Amino acid sequence: KQEVTQIPAALSVPEGENLVLNCSFTDSAIYNLQWFRQDPGKGLTSLLLIQSSQREQTSGRLNASLDKSSGRSTLYIAASQPGDSATYLCAVPITGTASKLTFGTGTRLQVTL
Amino acid sequence: GAVVSQHPSRVICKSGTSVKIECRSLDFQATTMFWYRQFPKKSLMLMATSNEGSKATYEQGVEKDKFLINHASLTLSTLTVTSAHPEDSSFYICSARSPSGVGYEQYFGPGTRLTVT
Numbered sequence: 379k380q381e382v383t384q385i386p387a388a389l390s391v392p393e394g395e396n397l398v399l400n401c402s403f404t405d406s407a408i409y410n411l412q413w414f415r416q417d418p419g420k421g422l423t424s425l426l427l428i429q430s431s432q433r434e435q436t437s438g439r440l441n442a443s444l445d446k447s448s449g450r451s452t453l454y455i456a457a458s459q460p461g462d463s464a465t466y467l468c469a470v471p472i473t474g475t476a477s478k479l480t481f482g483t484g485t486r487l488q489v490t491l
Numbered sequence: 492g493a494v495v496s497q498h499p500s501r502v503i504c505k506s507g508t509s510v511k512i513e514c515r516s517l518d519f520q521a522t523t524m525f526w527y528r529q530f531p532k533k534s535l536m537l538m539a540t541s542n543e544g545s546k547a548t549y550e551q552g553v554e555k556d557k558f559l560i561n562h563a564s565l566t567l568s569t570l571t572v573t574s575a576h577p578e579d580s581s582f583y584i585c586s587a588r589s590p591s592g593v594g595y596e597q598y599f600g601p602g603t604r605l606t607v608t
Contacts, residue, residue, distance in 0.1 A: 410595060421497070421584050422535075422599035467534065476595045477523065477588050481534040 380405045380473045384466075384482035391458055392490050399453040399485045401468035406446045409476045413442050413453050414467045416484070422467065426453070458489045493519050493589035497600035504575055505608055512570045512603045514541075514585030520565035521587035525597070526558075529582040541568040541585075575607040 381404045391397050401411070410429050414422040426435045426442040428451070434443040441454040451468055465486045469479040494517040504510050514524055522543045527535040539549040539560055547560035557579075559571040572579050584602040588595055 412596065414599070419582075419602075419604070421601040422586075424596060424598060427596045469535075471595070472537070477597065478525065478537055478540060479535075479586075479597065480537070483534050 380408075380470060380480050382468060382470060382480055382482035384468060384485050386485060387483065388486040388488075390488040390490060393458060393460060395458050395489075396454065396456050397458055397487070399455070399466050399468075399487070401451040401453070401482050403449045403451075403470050405473045406449050407473065408446065408470045410471065411442075411444055411451050412469050412479070413440075413451075414469065416465045416467060418465075425466075455487075458487075460489045460491060463487055463489050493587070493598040495585065495587050495598050495600040497583075497585060497603050499603060500601060501604040501606070503606045503608060506576055507574055509571055509573045510575055510605060512572075512583055512585075512605070514568045514570070514587070514600055516566045516587045516589075516598075519587075519589045521568075521589070522565060524562065524568040524585055524587045526560065526568075526570050527584045527586065529584060529602075531582075535584060543568075572605065575605070577607045580605055580607045 412427045413425045428444040439456040444451045465484045467484045469481045472478045496515045498513045524541040526538045529535045538553045539547045541560045541562040543562040549555045562568045586597045586599045
């Protein structure tokens with residue numbers, strides 16, 4: 379059974395810092411890995427999708443890497459801003475599927491002025 | 492990017508009544524949609540897969556008679572919580588996979604906050 383873990387559970391950094399969020403999964407046979415952002419009481423915004431054949435994806439100040447063999451992904455946020463404050467979730471498809479997602483526990487990020 | 496909407500955004504109902512939540516893909520057709528549930532300070536749990544033109548498939552532990560799913564068209568899936576009880580209070584979120592999305596990327600609705608009193 380696929381299990382996804384994210385560390386740290388919460389993180390507070392001053393504005394301008396670079397930071398790394400970690401995601402690990404138990405079954406390396408995945409189609410892809412997706413990073414999402416969730417603001418309090420809101421739905422999910424897709425940030426980055428990494429295919430199983432890819433090692434990283436970049437979008438603006440965000441860079442996500444994927445190491446399937448070790449079951450790990452990282453989300454790197456450069457030059458953090460207060461607007462980046464949110465919960466970040468990673469998700470991978472349930473083993474044997476391409477679309478049914480299982481989510482990590484999330485990292486709650488607070489960027490302070 | 493692809494947009495998914497949900498209605499209502501929040502609903503309060505009395506115990507024993509039924510509540511319907513709609514999930515729409517606004518600018519694409521989705522043969523498959525997914526329903527998730529999120530408890531406070533917890534992550535999302537997949538409840539069921541909604542298939543256009545056929546029955547939904549439910550994850551283990553999810554009561555299909557309690558959570559009725561109907562995928563009426565290629566842009567609309569509905570979740571009906573029947574005979575709701577306070578323990579059904581939760582945040583319900585739907586998602587859909589856009590056919591134009593690369594590699595099964597999913598797009599999520601804004602969620603529906605259900606409170607059963």
